[in-house]
Amino acid sequence: MDTTGIAAPLRDYGLFPHQRDLAEWALRRGRAAIFADTGLGKSRMQLAWADMVHRETGGDVLILAPLAVAEQTAEEGQSIGVAVTHAREGADVQPGITITNYDRLHKFDVAHFVGVVLDESSIIKHHAAKTLQTLLDAFVATPYKLCATATPAPNDWTELGNHAQFLGVRSRAEMLAEFFVHDGGDTQTWRLKGHARQVFWRWVASWGAMVRSPADLGHDASAYALPPLNVHQHSVETEHNPAHGLFAMEARTLMERRDARRNSLVERVRACAAMVNADRQPWVVWCDLNAEGDALTAAIDGAVQIAGADDAETKEQRLHDFAHGKIRVLVSKPSICGFGLNWQHCARMAFVGVTDSFEAYYQAVRRCWRFGQSRPVDVHVFASQQEGAVVANLKRKEQDAKAMADAMASETIGAVKENILGRAKEFNLYEPQRRISLPAFLEAA
Structure with a gap:
């Protein structure tokens, strides 16, 4: 089911510039994933997105969150003027935005909602998990969808494929068939085709924004030190x-x-x-x-x-x-x-x-x-x-993860900026240094 994104101007939710850019982009998409590192304000971005979907469509939006994050998000909404109902049962739903925990989803009529937000959406990373299939089945026809989680681990193809499938972009199997090959006889190990690397990451960046710092989008990151x-x-x-x-x-x-x-x-x-x-x-x-x-x-x-x-x-x-x-x-x-x-x-x-x-x-x-x-x-x-040396081992893993994340960022950041901020037209201005000389036959004409 295709969804027309929302192009209405974003209201003032007190967002930082990078948060505004990401929220506006996700609204234009209608179905999107915000892969932003911890602390970049995913809660505030998803609240702005959900409130705009509710205002522009007149329908209600459901936010699913991990245990105890629901109350925290409702408090965050109050701080920016967005009313959020923390519901434990379907009967608690009020017009606007409702938030509940993942483990209470079965108590709600999901067909009632025009939009859904998966907070900490890495919960769907395991393609064989019962939670993933429950979410896929429940929201297959939901017009507006937003996933919000930290930047996925590099080379975690399953997590990316499951997000794409939940958003209705492409199934995990279709993603693997188009961009990947098996490594040897291990059917669980997939390797990105060498010639498809750039095309794959541009495709991911069209629906998923991987951002580790406001600087990735050209904004001042000093406040995040x-x-x-x-x-x-x-x-x-x-x-x-x-x-x-x-x-x-x-x-x-x-x-x-x-x-x-x-x-x-x-x-x-x-x-x-x-x-x-x-x-x-x-x-x-x-x-x-x-x-x-x-x-x-x-x-x-x-x-x-x-x-x-x-x-x-x-x-x-x-x-x-x-x-x-x-x-x-x-x-x-x-x-x-x-x-x-x-x-x-x-x-x-x-x-x-x-x-x-x-x-x-x-x-x-x-x-x-x-x-x-x-x-x-x-x-x-x-x-x-x-x-x-447990700490030394943790620091080694941290360095390895950073190196892999840097490599992934180099693949995606250009496409992310282009999708979120738009392509800026480039000019190659010509400044003549001397007068032009015409050939004799042209002068005669």
């Missing part, structure tokens, strides 16, 4: 088990690292709790195992845990209380609340067990280290000696 991020590793000693050999060897495989974490759980929790208890500042303490979360909550004064087994209402209330200063120390996993939340009031963070996903670690850190943070952010990683 973040305070220092200080990452510290604390290695704890554990008693060596002779059954594992004469000497304690550094863990190398995933299973060995998990064993090292389990064996050092008591020591890591004790070291972290001592640091957090000696400081009265707000803290976020991330764990990787359920046992870590339970032990940290018991050892840290006033700590409150958000666990996977908690119901949605309990999770929302505890996230609200932490964001508003009613809880000093929050204990949880990056997979539960490592996406979309703004915790600039907190500048202390600890990882007592680091996930093997660099994306999850990076997103967890960016809950506090983001635009609006006024203090240096200190991140403390507690690991056993057997786990080796």
